[in-house]
Amino acid sequence: MEMNPRTRWYLRLQNVVFVVLVLALLGTVAWLGQQYNMEFDWTMNRRNSLTQDSIALLKTLDAPVQVTAYASDDETLRGAIENLVRRYQREKADVTLQFVNPDLAPEQARAAGIRFNGTLVIHYKGRREQLSSVNEATVSEAIARLSRERETWVVFMTGHGERAIDGRANFDLALLGAELRQQGFRIQASNLATNPLPDNTALLVIAGPRNEWLPSEAQVVGNYLERGGNLLWLADPEGVAPLPQLAQRLGVEIKPGVVIDATTQLVGVADPTVAVVAEYPEVEPVAGFRMMTLFPRAAALAHSASGWNVEAILRTTPNSWRETGILSGNVIPGEGDEEGPLVIGFAMERTVVDDKQQRVVVVGDQDTRRTAAAPVSSAPRGRDGREVGLHRDTRSRFLAGVGQVHDDGEGAAPTRFAGHLDVPAHE
Structure with missing residues (x-):
């Protein structure tokens, strides 16, 4: 050629x-x-409270949400997880958080399929979602998937x-x-x-x-x-x-x-x-x-x-x-x-x-x-001047979209394109 x-x-x-x-x-x-008129957009830069879309999602739930965090005793890591989950607990009282140190409970971590420190497992109505990238966008997406029951x-x-x-x-x-x-x-x-x-x-x-x-x-x-x-x-x-x-x-x-x-x-x-x-x-x-x-x-x-x-x-x-x-x-x-x-x-x-x-x-x-x-001249810019590009998740997630990045490094997912089809969660 x-x-x-x-x-x-x-x-x-x-x-x-x-x-x-x-x-x-x-x-x-x-x-x-889309089975109902609900659209999620978790791109707002809010540190101490959830976006209105996440709050609206929590109001649709009729059962407790259990969050298990497989994290070492590192205070910074656990503190970040606690701060995130606390936002959900303010809006829904029956959101619970449990920490498991995978180094001290290796068999439990292995049985749960945990590979990375800081992984969250979210349980709702007998179903579970596992997250190694943790922020409001990924947590709310997981809860939304768990809330869908019809295949x-x-x-x-x-x-x-x-x-x-x-x-x-x-x-x-x-x-x-x-x-x-x-x-x-x-x-x-x-x-x-x-x-x-x-x-x-x-x-x-x-x-x-x-x-x-x-x-x-x-x-x-x-x-x-x-x-x-x-x-x-x-x-x-x-x-x-x-x-x-x-x-x-x-x-x-x-x-x-x-x-x-x-x-x-x-x-x-x-x-x-x-x-x-x-x-x-x-x-x-x-x-x-x-x-x-x-x-x-x-x-x-x-x-x-x-x-x-x-x-x-x-x-x-x-x-x-x-x-x-x-x-x-x-x-x-x-x-x-x-x-x-x-x-x-x-x-x-x-x-x-x-x-x-x-x-x-x-x-x-x-x-x-x-x-x-097309990467034109430099990274394209969104309406707020922030860069537009591929999904920020290091696990090769390549969903394209527009997202802000908090000062603490927490990336916002392009959830407008992330899926609200009425499908069941992974069991």
């Missing part, structure tokens, strides 16, 4: 963690699978060359699957030709099929949508299966051509077929997201959906256009080429039976395996 600048760029992009796909999946799972599932459609949730190729979604499981979601890969959709499917993910659907599969998906099922569709119009039946049902048009964006030159990208998204609307599931993102070979979308509330959540820059001609030499807008900004992602919502909210997200990314976050 000839290693020219364009080739090197693509190789770098291939090896970037799938930040935007994490955003799409985790953020969309949180939004698509629901995120189902990835397979059998047509889709991106695999457990695959190892660079275009697969194994990292996303691992993060979803770590967040407490139940995941299933399903071939609809041989297996029906589970009745408790909270979200169906269609990730770029390469082969045509069988008529029976199209009917299964159609019936699922008619019943109010939630959907994340990562459309791949360059494949042999653009799914016209699904596009028609949703009122979504995947426009021909590829998005060209001259803004790439400003961020050091030589390939003009990489679309840039620099701003996001204050709507779910992208509200608060501030990282510039790149979409190689993206497709522009349009919609004519009646009965849906449709929001454009991914929009390219004004320096972009939809190129329908041959890509060669110096590419410039031609006659008939649609000028930007262009929509490459929609969020759709409607009310169905029994006042249930149905949610669908469609992303016209022709090369989802290379979708990435």
